[in-house]
Amino acid sequence: MIEMRLSGSGGQGLILAGIILAEAALLDGKMAIQSQSYGPEARGGASKSEVIISEKAIHYPKVTNPNLVLAMTQEAVDKYSKDLPADGILMIDTTFVKSVPEHLKNVYHLPITEKVTAELGKALFANIVALGAIVATTKAVSVESITTAILHRVPKGTEDINKRALELGIALAAK
Amino acid sequence: MAKVLLLQGNQACAEGAIAAGVTFFAGYPITPSTEIAEIMAKRLPEVGGKFIQMEDEIAGIGAIVGASLTGKKVLTATSGPGFSLKQEFIGYATIAEVPIVIANVQRVGPSTGQPTAPAQGDMMQARWGTHGDHPVIALTPASVPECFTLTIKAYELSEKYRMPVLLMLDEIIGHMREKIEIPDYDTIEKPVRKGPRVGPSEFKAYEPDSDGVPPMADFGTGYRYHVTGLVHDETGFPNGSAAATEKLLKRLHDKVERDIDKITMYEEYKLDDAEIAIVTYGGTARSAYAAIDMAREEGIKVGMFRLISVWPFPEKEIAQLAEKVKVIVVPELNYGQMVGEVKKAAEGKVPVKPMSKYDSEPISPKELLAFVKNL
Numbered sequence: 001m002i003e004m005r006l007s008g009s010g011g012q013g014l015i016l017a018g019i020i021l022a023e024a025a026l027l028d029g030k031m032a033i034q035s036q037s038y039g040p041e042a043r044g045g046a047s048k049s050e051v052i053i054s055e056k057a058i059h060y061p062k063v064t065n066p067n068l069v070l071a072m073t074q075e076a077v078d079k080y081s082k083d084l085p086a087d088g089i090l091m092i093d094t095t096f097v098k099s100v101p102e103h104l105k106n107v108y109h110l111p112i113t114e115k116v117t118a119e120l121g122k123a124l125f126a127n128i129v130a131l132g133a134i135v136a137t138t139k140a141v142s143v144e145s146i147t148t149a150i151l152h153r154v155p156k157g158t159e160d161i162n163k164r165a166l167e168l169g170i171a172l173a174a175k
Numbered sequence: 176m177a178k179v180l181l182l183q184g185n186q187a188c189a190e191g192a193i194a195a196g197v198t199f200f201a202g203y204p205i206t207p208s209t210e211i212a213e214i215m216a217k218r219l220p221e222v223g224g225k226f227i228q229m230e231d232e233i234a235g236i237g238a239i240v241g242a243s244l245t246g247k248k249v250l251t252a253t254s255g256p257g258f259s260l261k262q263e264f265i266g267y268a269t270i271a272e273v274p275i276v277i278a279n280v281q282r283v284g285p286s287t288g289q290p291t292a293p294a295q296g297d298m299m300q301a302r303w304g305t306h307g308d309h310p311v312i313a314l315t316p317a318s319v320p321e322c323f324t325l326t327i328k329a330y331e332l333s334e335k336y337r338m339p340v341l342l343m344l345d346e347i348i349g350h351m352r353e354k355i356e357i358p359d360y361d362t363i364e365k366p367v368r369k370g371p372r373v374g375p376s377e378f379k380a381y382e383p384d385s386d387g388v389p390p391m392a393d394f395g396t397g398y399r400y401h402v403t404g405l406v407h408d409e410t411g412f413p414n415g416s417a418a419a420t421e422k423l424l425k426r427l428h429d430k431v432e433r434d435i436d437k438i439t440m441y442e443e444y445k446l447d448d449a450e451i452a453i454v455t456y457g458g459t460a461r462s463a464y465a466a467i468d469m470a471r472e473e474g475i476k477v478g479m480f481r482l483i484s485v486w487p488f489p490e491k492e493i494a495q496l497a498e499k500v501k502v503i504v505v506p507e508l509n510y511g512q513m514v515g516e517v518k519k520a521a522e523g524k525v526p527v528k529p530m531s532k533y534d535s536e537p538i539s540p541k542e543l544l545a546f547v548k549n550l
Contacts, residue, residue, distance in 0.1 A: 019352060023181045026354055032181065034352040038291055059464035060540050061351040 001054040002140050003063040006130070007080040008072025008093075010038055010047040013127030018049030020131060020149045025053040027145035033061045046075050053140050068138055070130055071097055072112070091133060091173075093126070108137065110172045116165060125165035128154075132169020143170070178357045184322040184348040185210035185252075187355055188278055189218065191326025192250045194358075196365040197276075198224035201238035202251040203231050206290040207346040208280035211252035232257035236264040236277065243273045244402065246368065246393030248330055252278040256287055258297055258304070265339050266305035267404045269427065272337040272381070272389065274368065276329045279341060280349040281457075281508075283535050292535035293346035295457055296509040301341050302486050308424060310431040312438060313341040313486040317460040319353045325483070331366040332438065336430055337388050343485065345508065347458025347537055371398060380411040381423075387430030431487060439489045445471065446478030451547055452500040454493065454517050456482040458537060459506050465540035470547055477547055485513065493520035502550055506530040506538050 004021070006014040018034045025032035036049045050063040068089040071077040073096045081090055081101060089106045095113035110133055113126045128150060135146050147166060154162045182190070189211045192200075200215040216226045229235040232253055239249035253261060258279045268275050281297050283289035297304075301313045312332050316322045326342060333340040371378050371390045380400035383389045389409075392398030401411040406423055408414040431438065445467055446452060453463045463479045470477045480496055482489065493516075497503065502525055505514035514529040521527050530546050532538050 019181065022352060026179060026181055031354060034181070035347075035350060058353070059468070060461050061347065061353070061458075062537060062539070064539055064541065 001052065001056075001058070002067050002138060003065055004051045004053075004068045004070070004134065004138070004140065005048055005063050005066050005080055006051070006070045007046070007048040007076035008070075009075070010045045012047070012072050013124070014047055014070075014072065015049045016153065017127040017131050018051045020146070020153050021051045021134070021141065022053070023152070024141040024145040024149040025051075027148055028141050030055060031058050033058045035061045046073075046079055048076070048080050068134065070134060072126070072130070074098060077101070089137060091130070091137070093130070108133065108173060112169070112172070115172060116168060119168060120161055120165060125162065128162050128165035129169035129172065132166040132171075133173035134169075136170040136173040176359055180355055180357060181352050182319055182355050183210055183350055183352050184316065184319050184344055185280065185350065186214055187319045187322035188252070188326045188342065188344065188349075189214035190357060191323040192248075192276070192330075193218050193222060194323070194360045194363045195248060195327045195330040197248045197250050197330070198222065199239060199242040199247045199249045200224070200251065201227040201229050201242070201249075202235035202253065203229055203257060205232070205254045205257050207282055207349050208252045208254045208257075208278060208344075210349075211250075211278055211280070215250065232260040233264065236261040236275070239275050240264055240268050240271075240273050243268075243275050244394045246396075248274075248334070248366070250276050250278065252280070254280050254282050254290075255284040255297055258300065262300075262304040266307060266309060268339045269305070269309045270404055270406070270423075271402050272391075272427075273402075274330075274333040274337050274391075275339045276326070276333055277339060277341050278326075279343055281343065281345040283533075289535045291346070293458055293537055294508045294533070294535070295345050295459065296512070296533070298343065298485060298507075298509065298512040301343055308428070310338065310428050311341065311486040312336070312338065312431065312484065313343050314440070315343045315456040315482060315485050316348055317457055317481060317483075318348070319351065320355045321483075322348065323355060323357065327363065327366075334366040334368045335388070336434075337391060338431075341486075343457065345458045347461065375399065379409045381407060382409040383426060383430075387426050387433065435487055438484055438487060439492065440483035441489055441492060442479075442481040442483060444479040444481060446480060449476050449478030449499075450501045451475070451477040451550065452496055452503045453477065453479045453543070453547075454482065454496070454503055454505050454513070455479065455507065456485055456513065459508060462538045462540050462543050463506065466543035466547065469540060469544050475547065482513070488516045488520070490516075490520040493517055494522065497521035497524040500525060503527045504530055504547060504550070506532070506543055506546070508532055508537065
């Protein structure tokens with residue numbers, strides 16, 4: 001079982017990223033649950049999307065022992081990485097996150113939003129870049145399934161740019 | 176062809192309604208139920224149905240009562256504040272015997288409370304929210320697939336007994352996404368309403384068959400009758416006599432009570448050799464499965480009786496459970512609601528312990544395990 005929490009600010013596309021990750025797991029023939037919590041705002045406000053992937057039935061839908069926390073804002077690090085064990089993966093977008101808890105050993109400092117804006121012209125694809133980095137790091141789902149799941153969810157005409165965003169994320173995590 | 180999808184509980188509820196043959200939705204969107212309205216707005220025109228966003232929740236349920244009288248299968252969806260507003264018409268549909276289904280995706284209350292956080296605080300409101308003596312059927316799904324199947328079941332029961340059926344979801348189940356296999360809707364048996372067997376001139380709108388349920392004529396088909404929230408006789412017109420009052424109220428209760436074994440639905444999980452029974456429902460049941468698996472690994476004999484139909488309450492089954500186990504634990508996301516019903520049914524045979532949580536967070540499996548170990 002792998003438990004992942006994708007956190008940031010409302011509008012960064014993290015709920016959609018969680019849905020895509022869970023759909024990719026189903027394509028891999030696994031079980032998956034996605035859930036989220038958010039405030040009443042449509043944009044802004046802390047937002048988290050949680051995904052649990054397992055070979056077996058998943059009972060409790062919320063993450064209790066995270067293996068990975070993605071944090072796309074400083075508030076998200078402060079709020080949602082508290083229960084991450086020392087050897088858990090913390091993945092931060094250095095565009096927005098300046099400080100990380102000292103006890104964590106496994107921190108990926110990735111300039112997600114900065115890089116995607118520079119290379120693809122829009123911050124909009126940051127969530128897909130993050131997915132690429134998560135898949136490359138955790139192998140939670142296959143690259144084939146995440147690609148299929150992304151293409152299934154994104155608007156027509158944006159397939160190529162989303163594929164490039166995914167590749168960008170995979171490459172970022174490899175560094 | 177069956178399809179494997181990742182759906183939210185709310186989406187599965189809306190799809191279940193479409194699969195059951197619903198062609199009319201009226202309501203007012205409210206978190207955390209909004210996806211039901213959103214999906215019905217998209218899906219109903221695709222199947223030749225109608226969606227109306229009304230001015231408020233009261234109008235939403237009023238419109239579905241009217242549409243049901245014309246023979247449509249109907250749905251409205253809401254959360255706590257809207258559920259409060261709908262209570263008056265729930266009573267009206269109960270006494271006027273109009274089949275309707277109301278989905279209530281529970282959030283923290285009272286009042287506007289915590290719009291995006293889960294709770295199970297409307298369970299007693301589901302039972303007694305509308306005034307006066309009345310029967311209630313309320314179902315609580317604990318998974319996304321069950322949101323689909325129980326929504327179809329809600330229509331079967333609502334059409335059969337001619338009464339409102341409440342789908343009591345909570346934010347956990349309504350908003351979580353998990354795997355569901357959706358069958359081809361053509362393979363799903365659509366609940367059918369019992370129609371009149373006599374012509375319009377002989378038809379008495381509230382003359383029951385031997386099952387206590389009167390056949391129902393659709394408005395607009397030549398049958399005319401009076402629909403009222405007042406106590407009425409077989410003609411449908413108000414009748415203020417003691418005899419008519421007793422007869423109607425007794426029949427409304429009897430049509431449900433005589434079939435209670437058919438209506439009652441529950442699941443037993445690892446209960447065979449259990450010394451500790453967890454009685455729970457909805458989203459909290461998800462914690463219970465996990466906590467029970469953890470406890471069993473430590474050799475603690477615990478199992479779950481999961482309420483699927485919460486109303487009518489399965490008193491007989493809980494009484495039998497109380498004979499079998501040493502203690503009953505009732506975890507709920509409220510200050511203690513269904514625990515009172517469990518205590519009543521257990522009649523003091525075993526201790527019944529509430530585990531109430533009302534801080535807007537779900538009960539985690541670890542918390543529940545710790546509670547069980549400290550008994």
